[in-house]
Amino acid sequence: MAPDAAEGQSPPWTDPTCPVARTVDLVGDRWSLLIVRDAMDGARSFTDFQQRTGIARNILTERLRKLTARGLLAQVDSPSGRRRLYALTDAGKDLFPVIVALRQWGERHAFEAGEEHSVLVDGDGVPVPDVLPVAADGSPLTSETTSVRRPT
Template structure:
């Protein structure tokens, strides 16, 4: 994910030396190659996200997923099949049982840091003054943990203005992927089904394709309506809707730069800038599992001067967090939602 270090547009590569109007090609709309978008292709489907979230809390059987989420049987069957085909889950028949269980693969478990980065964002910005639904306890160090996104080289936290970027070997544009989630944020209420979740609150805001892409353009330094319109080849009414909603949600702010006629640019707020951590956590997952060894972007940490992979570390012991090492203090009773766990501590 690009950064707001200097809010510049990305340096053109041999692959990408095309005008913005290239977003519309003879073969149809094209999109910037982006590992975050590839990750959101999976988790921005509300049912898929909720199923993966429940799996992190120990749910493995069809009926347990259905009980926790109230999901229709046909929908659950479809999503479990797709997530298995994507290698997020694998099917296991324990012992002599004919009943199959759905267990996260290594690829699936590797989504956990991205979920935790989104959770930290939701806890800070979207809790509306209420205590977070759960508090993390890192079993490795025994401390209450508030994980941070860090540089893999020096271990220090990385904020939006503390990194730069350049094109990677996978840079360029590709035909727009059909079928990606384009729901309006107001239609994202499914994200909050089941147990309380700060990750759900975050995805309500940036979980649809266009909202995410508009915010991403802010990190690329594209602030003005016409430039965003051309870069994304988005319908004007949809862009206006997403900009208005992102302003209303506090992710962007409008600033007038012309009076006759009135023109505005859209800048990331402090809240918007803090989406950088979750974005680059998702970028790391997409680079690792979906880029075929050719990441679209390479990030450089300004403070240490090295290229880096984003990590999500415990803020106390500075080691990477793993799902198996986390315990939870809950502010709710999972049984009230027909759900399992997660592994709690007193």
């Protein structure tokens, strides 16, 4: 999903072989991630997204267009057939672990001790355990225990 010609090419600072850079190019602005978050939480209509985020209508229109063009959202007919709704695509749904990791980082680092915040829970109401990468043997991975293999 490289940026298309209408969107322009990646900025010169972006490493074209880096999946993190490519992902940030696709969804790295605040509004896009909040729209994806809200779609995961049941938002479907333009009004849903606008009310949940408080985003200006023109910015929301542009972000929804980009997320749809980039294959993260798809437009679908509402049951009434009167308007179009937005649904996460498989690519959009694949961002769930990313959103969970960002949420959990925020729980640890973006709030003062004891400050209230929302909590992600499973179907039984139990808080979701920390998302942590693990090696094939189940041992925890960190930036100190991994490295990036770049194309030659």
